[in-house]
Amino acid sequence: MPRRKGTVGRFWTKYNRMKRLLVLLIIILISSFLLTVWWVGTTQAPTNMAAVKRFVITKGASSSQIGNNLGEAGLVKSSLVFKFYVQLTGNSRRIQAGEYRIPQNLSLNRLISFLLQGPTELWVTIPEGIRREEIADKFVESLELSGTEATAFRNDFLQRSAAKEGYLFPDTYLFPRDASASAVVSLLTSTFDKKVDAKMRQDLDQKDIILSQAVIVASLLERETITDQERPVVAGILIKRWRAGWPLQVDASVQYALASAKCGQTVDCNWWPRPLTGDDLEINSPYNTYKFPGLPPAPIASPGISAINGVVYYEESPYWFYLHDEDGQIHYAETLDQHNANITRYLNK
Incomplete structure (x- = not known):
């Protein structure tokens, strides 16, 4: 009899173990099914409408910021899924800043592929205190021009801006990749007119x-x-x-x-x-x-x-003179003697 009890005990132990494994398997299957349903639902296009929306990615925007903005614009169902997906696929750093014209009926996968093609308009930053030739180079670089296209743009820009030195307002702009030199000069000078x-x-x-x-x-x-x-x-x-x-x-x-x-x-x-x-x-x-x-x-x-x-x-x-020392600190003087003393003190060390 003791031997038969041991056999029965082992049977029920094995049965309970199998039961728990079966329950666990069912839970895993149900969870996987629900996760798949959720994933498919959140990665589908947010709408069937093919209307195009203007969407801007600012310089330095993180994948979280891009995802949040896409969600607010109604271009993705889940900003969290967007962030997870671009990081999982290694695409988070491949999305360029600029302006996009995005159809609203793109699934998440198609949307990311669309973004990876690059923006229709690119950011161009013109810093203060540079001359026309340097501005032309900034546009050639930012609009990703090369070869004869770059040379033609630069020459046309310099010709059209010949009398515009000082009036090409420094700022951050959005321009299409195929922006003409005429359009660039026009916008920079009109921005000057608005700012002043x-x-x-x-x-x-x-x-x-x-x-x-x-x-x-x-x-x-x-x-x-x-x-x-x-x-x-x-x-x-x-x-x-x-x-x-x-x-x-x-x-x-x-x-x-x-x-x-x-x-x-x-x-x-x-x-x-x-x-x-x-x-x-x-x-x-x-x-x-x-x-x-x-x-x-x-x-x-x-x-x-x-x-x-x-x-x-x-x-x-009362000042007539000034200079900056090696640390960038400015020093004023009322007379030439004072100015020369400042030169000796701050520059001729």
Whole structure:
């Protein structure tokens, strides 16, 4: 009898184990089925409508941000699934910033394939204080142009912007890959007209400064200053020297003259050569503000709104001179003797 009890016990133990395994298997199958149903449901197109939506991915956006924005735009059913899927497939870093025109009836897989084809419009960032040639290069790079296409765009841009130095407003823009130089110049100059509003122009008139003069000073200011706080003070110094008939002695204007003389239409050029030598300061150019008093004939770069505001709302001060030390700290002086002392103290260490 004990032996028969042991046999029965082992039977029931084995039976219970099989029962638990069967229950576990059923749970796994049901869970897998439900997960599959959920996955299929969340990766399907959010709508059958083929209408196209404009969708913008900003520079530096993470896959989470892109997924959240797609969800808000109604282009995916689950932003979480989008994030998981692009990370699982290794595509999170392959999606470019820019503007897309996305059909609303794309499944998740087709949507990601669509995004990987690249945007219809690309971000182009124009920093403050660069000249036309550098702006042209920024567009060639950002619009991914090459070969004859790049050369044609650059030449056309430089021709159309020949009289627009200083008025090609620095900002971040969206442009189609096939944007023409004409469209680019038009948008950059119209943006300048919007940013420099009627009130700023009226305030300039009250200070007896015309817009073209203000833009010239602002372009010098953009290259000469570092902080927003110092710009109105330096603008006041430059305007005071200009009106007094003094040479402005702005290094950036000499750099502009040197590069214009040496580089011509070349692509690879040091557009802001440093350090300046004694011979450099003797270059016979109307842009040489060491040799010729008054303003240069035109702007030397595209100033941002901070530099333009610095000129419009310049500060009067007792200073006639300024310099930056090696740490970028500005030092003002009322007299030439004080300025020379600052040179000895801060630059000739």
